[in-house]
Amino acid sequence: MATAYDIAIKQERSEKDGGTPVIAVENLRKTFGSHMVLNGISLSVNRGETVAVLGRSGTGKSVLLRIIIGLETPDSGSVCIYSQNIVGLALDRMGEIRKRMGFLFQHAALYDSLTIAENVAFPLVHHRKEMSRSERGERVKQLLAEVGMEGDFGKMPSNISGGMQKRVGLARALALEPEILLLDEPTAGLDPISSGEIDDLILKLQRERQMASIVVTHDLHSARTIANRLALLDKGNVVIEGTFEDLQQSDIGFVEDFLKLS
């Protein structure tokens, strides 16, 4: 079984081959009113790499993900997806790029008037028009099986737990076979067993599909398990970026406090 380390080696090789980052965030700034959320943050993610973004609540981790997928517009800076700057891109043009991305929302954001199966089928209905109804059904079954939800097709989102909603959200995010996966607190509020299962699933996807992923999390254990690199945010900027060992060896006060208290 390939580990995060093996994947990091592969990614390193890809970089040596001259591969450009899949996601490249440069000097990003964002304020809400007088509150500066992101203060010149830069981050890049390569193919097959998972970067965990850690930090205290309100340091702009979720805002960073929302800017990368184009749901928020930064005040300045650039976000390049496959070398294409997406800042200020028209909605339909952005749509073409979003087809290559999967996004798991913090609270799953499932469509509450649709069943679980319909939720997962939603992107397929709109973007895989060539698929027949039975092909789509098979694909939905397969996606739900991947996240361990094969028996709950007809249930409504309100009738399943938060952890199950996250799994369904993940299945929906994977429906279009994205090359980029953005996960906003995938294990928040889950019991340790469910958290571990989600982590295993992310590792499996990383191994099989070589996606570029950014995972926003507070869960240091999860970040250590699934990520090749960790980026610790404070006051809207990256304080330190590297492996878990790099963070452990750091003598920056904030990093030491964060690791001690996590």
Add this chain to the structure above:
Amino acid sequence: MLMNTAASSAAGLVEGFFEWFGNLGIFFWQVLRAAVTPPYEWRELIHQLDEVGSKSFPVVVMAGSAIGVIISLEARYSLSRFGAKSMFPATLVYSVIQVMGPIITGLVVSGRVGAGISAELASMKVTEQIDAIEASAINPYRLLAATRILACILMLPLLTLVSDACGLLMGWFAQTLVEPLSFHQFIQDGFKGATFSSFLPQTFKTAVYGLIIGLIACFQGMRTRGGAEGVGRAATNSVVLASLFVILADVVLVKFILVVFP
């Protein structure tokens, strides 16, 4: 001091007023652009035609019937006083079709459909479901707003015809209970000398009401912030503003129709 405070609040109100109109204009442009470019959301449009049309049918039938009875009672009493009872059929027909039918249908639909659309979209907005649609590379202006606005535009004239028919039928029925009058005679006298231009512009002007109701409901819903309170506020504002603008539009449209179809 007091003058300064009053001046600054007045300036704030004026600024808010123009900001609202400016944002509404931008929203309308985005919806229009999304509506005329493929892919077209036929399935959602049909669903919305059912939501706006079929489900408003009972309430429009009841409102139209009540208006017919009220006009019948009032007209009979007033015309009798002036010895003009023979004018009853024409008075009822013209009052219902030219004046009351369209405006009452507009106001009833504004209450039922406007509040429904606005609350639905507002709820989707605060639970990030609209963001999830956008993150799935689907244009929410096309899927959610354009379909609902178009459904309102198409269904309002049809619902007005239903309301008019019910108003005439019940108005005649109320008259017949007091003083028997054959339906054939009633229709013949009521429509004597009438041309298509006497009634069609009055009926089809309600498409403009549909645009106003759909546009304001979608706009208020999709810009909601602030949880359950925001959802309630969006629904209330939508009904109040849509009803107000329907009445104001009627003033302009009546004059316009009188000038164009003298």
